[in-house]
Amino acid sequence: MINKLWFYMIAIAVAFAATGNRLSLVTEAIMKSMQSSVELGLGLVGGMMLWCGVLKVAEKSGLVDRMAAAIRPVMRLLFPELPAKSSAMGSMIMNITSNMLGLGNAATPLGLKAMQELQKLNLRKESATNAMCLFLVINAAPPVFIPATVMSLRSSAGSANPGFIIVPALLASLAALTVGIISCKLLERVSGVVR
Template sequence: MINKVWFFLIGIGVVFAMLTGRIEAVSQSIVASTGNTVELIIKLCGMMCLWCGVMKIATESGLTEKLAKVLRPILGRIFKREGKSHAAMESVIMNLTANMMGLSNAATPAGIKALEEMQKLNPDKDTATDDMAVFLVLNTACIQLVPTTVISIRAACNSTNPGMILLPAIISTTTAAICGVVFCKILQRYF
């Protein structure tokens, strides 16, 4: 669906440029933006390597395991059935820990594994369970202790203080995660 929306928006832009006689400006803009995109990607690759290294150090030093110990009792109260299985809980904790460190790329395999483990206990294979829905909400609106991707983008775009978003990110993502879980729990009672 999103591909159709993007195609529609780009199509309207090109048609409007042709009607107003500004197609050359569109061509110049495309060429300029592709060069900027390549530069941004190269800068982001370096920043992502740095943050992946930081995450590896956090894992080796035991920081992620300590974070997992804090999360385990909280998640045990949030999940009702499928999410409480040991295999699913380990994957959920790995996913949420990576997301909290801002490494969503590293979190994806653990998230897929968590849903696979929950699906094994799902009695109706065609419908997501309440625990699956809660996990997806937590995965999407995860608390960001270190929003590495946004900090990397801000640094790549020459921000004077890329890390100044740290506190607002923690506040907004914590609020989003709490609201998401609360709304899931309310909706579970009615559906």
């Protein structure tokens, strides 16, 4: 999908430029964009090193496990059909915790593990269970406490207050998460295959 989108962005650009006699402007824009991506990339490295460093300390100090313990009761409420001590539950909790701390790279492998565990409990292997759907919806709007990449990018772009966005982003994602979970629970009753 992204391959098509990227191609059409460029194709539409060239088509518009050719008809509007703006090809020389586009040439200039390409060269300029290369220059600005290098400046941006260099600015980004510093911020990412800072936040990944801090988050590594959080990871090693067991802060991740602490948060996992905190969200466990909520997860049991959301997934009553799963055994509380199952490894599906464990992997899902670790995945969501990693997402909340902005550890996106750690979150994906844990999420894939969770899907495998959920699939073991699935009786119709080709069709998603309610738990899988809900897990994906939670993944579509995880509340992020430390949006490391965005803050780094903001510093790199010269922001006077890169952390300003933390609270508004948390509120917005909580709204998205709540509405997402409610819609998911409502839709699962009408979406056919039930396990």
